Amino acid sequence: MTTLTANLAPTLAQSDARHERASAAAAELVRLRIGVIDVDITIRVPGIREEYDQLYPGWGRIDGGPAATVNVFRGRSRYTLGRRFVIEGDGDRLFSVKRIEEVLPHLEWAVNWQVVRRVDRYLQFHAAVVQLGGGALVMPGSPGSGKTTLTAGLMARGWRLLSDEFALVDPDTNCVDPYPKALCIKSGSFAIVEQLGLPLMASRRYRKGRKGRVAYVSAATMHEHAVGQRCPVRWMVLPRYIAGEKARLTPISRAEAAWEMTRLSFNAQRFGPRAPAIVSAALANAQCFRLTGGDLQAACDRLQNVATNRLTVP
Amino acid sequence: MSLSIDKPRRRTDLGVHPLDDEALVYDAARNATCRLNSTALFIWQRCDGTQTCDAIADELVRVWDAPLETVRADVRAAISQLHRHKLIELGPAKSP
Numbered sequence: 001m002t003t004l005t006a007n008l009a010p011t012l013a014q015s016d017a018r019h020e021r022a023s024a025a026a027a028e029l030v031r032l033r034i035g036v037i038d039v040d041i042t043i044r045v046p047g048i049r050e051e052y053d054q055l056y057p058g059w060g061r062i063d064g065g066p067a068a069t070v071n072v073f074r075g076r077s078r079y080t081l082g083r084r085f086v087i088e089g090d091g092d093r094l095f096s097v098k099r100i101e102e103v104l105p106h107l108e109w110a111v112n113w114q115v116v117r118r119v120d121r122y123l124q125f126h127a128a129v130v131q132l133g134g135g136a137l138v139m140p141g142s143p144g145s146g147k148t149t150l151t152a153g154l155m156a157r158g159w160r161l162l163s164d165e166f167a168l169v170d171p172d173t174n175c176v177d178p179y180p181k182a183l184c185i186k187s188g189s190f191a192i193v194e195q196l197g198l199p200l201m202a203s204r205r206y207r208k209g210r211k212g213r214v215a216y217v218s219a220a221t222m223h224e225h226a227v228g229q230r231c232p233v234r235w236m237v238l239p240r241y242i243a244g245e246k247a248r249l250t251p252i253s254r255a256e257a258a259w260e261m262t263r264l265s266f267n268a269q270r271f272g273p274r275a276p277a278i279v280s281a282a283l284a285n286a287q288c289f290r291l292t293g294g295d296l297q298a299a300c301d302r303l304q305n306v307a308t309n310r311l312t313v314p
Numbered sequence: 315m316s317l318s319i320d321k322p323r324r325r326t327d328l329g330v331h332p333l334d335d336e337a338l339v340y341d342a343a344r345n346a347t348c349r350l351n352s353t354a355l356f357i358w359q360r361c362d363g364t365q366t367c368d369a370i371a372d373e374l375v376r377v378w379d380a381p382l383e384t385v386r387a388d389v390r391a392a393i394s395q396l397h398r399h400k401l402i403e404l405g406p407a408k409s410p
Contacts (some may be wrong), residue, residue, distance in 0.1 A: 253333070253334060253336055253351070254333040254334055254336075255333040255334065255336030255337060255338060255349050255350075255351070256336075256349060256351075258331075258333055258338055258349070259338060259347060259348075259349035262338070262347050268347075269345055272342060272345065273329045273340050273342050275340070275347070276329065276331045276338040276340045276347050277329070277331050279338075280331045280332075280333050280338060283333070284333075
């Protein structure tokens with residue numbers, strides 16, 4: 001076995017070298033501006049460039065230095081030496097996946113990861129953000145809380161997307177800036193999103209880790225007002241999806257909301273003592289709630305009522 | 315050494331961020347944030363190393379209009395919690 005491995009390794013190395021030469025000749029650079037974040041993605045896997053062109057049509061850029069850089073190429077597993085699609089950020093291996101349908105979701109994930117690592121200007125939270133009028137609704141939550149499906153439901157009612165994954169709070173303005181990446185929809189919500197009339201990229205199905213099968217809804221493929229602009233936080237809602245339960249919207253104090261947001265920050269540690277001050281300032285004029293339930297339309301109705309002041313909450 | 319919760323003293327090296335009648339308290343040494351609701355904040359602000367727990371409870375009763383013994387028990391429980399979260403310091407217990 002040892003002899004076989006020793007004989008095999010040089011062959012693999014030669015194969016890799018040929019592979020890399022072929023891949024290097026075909027490298028494509030995708031330069032995007034996604035809201036306030038500039039991203040460079042170097043792609044050495046056929047077909048992925050076309051997928052990005054479908055996901056973010058018209059969002060290419062020709063100037064500006066990237067805030068986040070990601071590479072994807074064919075390589076090998078470090079453990080089994082099996083062929084993999086490797087995704088790196090600044091030279092660090094972030095993901096290594098087997099199947100082509102896993103590449104795009106992990107690239108999207110890698111871009112987010114690089115934003116966390118490299119973009120120090122913003123206090124970042126794991127949250128979806130949508131805009132109505134001049135105010136942002138921030139929905140912090142862990143995976144599975146329902147924030148993406150809620151985002152889709154509100155976008156179908158005309159709310160504008162600021163972000164599906166990240167709330168970017170600018171400490172200088174206390175406002176949320178846009179980072180409108182494509183919504184990653186899990187298979188359990190495909191039918192719901194299609195019923196909402198949103199443009200689910202139906203021809204493509206992907207796989208993303210524990211989420212399983214996923215598909216995308218991109219604001220870049222929707223009408224020109226689908227994406228929001230920088231605005232202050234007017235509402236903060238902590239969603240928790242509970243299947244079969246009625247939608248309930250319960251007011252909470254701004255302090256409780258701020259504490260929950262701080263817990264869901266990606267980079268509060270880097271801001272140290274400034275973090276709670278920034279969060280407190282961002283929520284200073286916001287109405288804050290917990291939202292539980294499993295009925296999307298009822299949940300969106302309650303949020304719409306609060307936002308349009310039809311429901312007065314102390 | 316056992317500690318007495320009789321005259322608790324709040325730490326003065328913490329960042330305090332009021333939000334309405336509550337506050338976020340930031341401990342830079344531990345990079346940890348706590349939320350104090352209005353009652354916890356009321357108690358914590360009176361932990362100046364000179365007031366006893368019972369004195370704090372007496373003041374709280376005047377504000378909240380609740381039975382004294384219940385409030386005294388709640389204040390002691392709150393101070394234990396504040397100490398557990400390292401927001402206050404306790405003095406040494408007096409020897410019998």
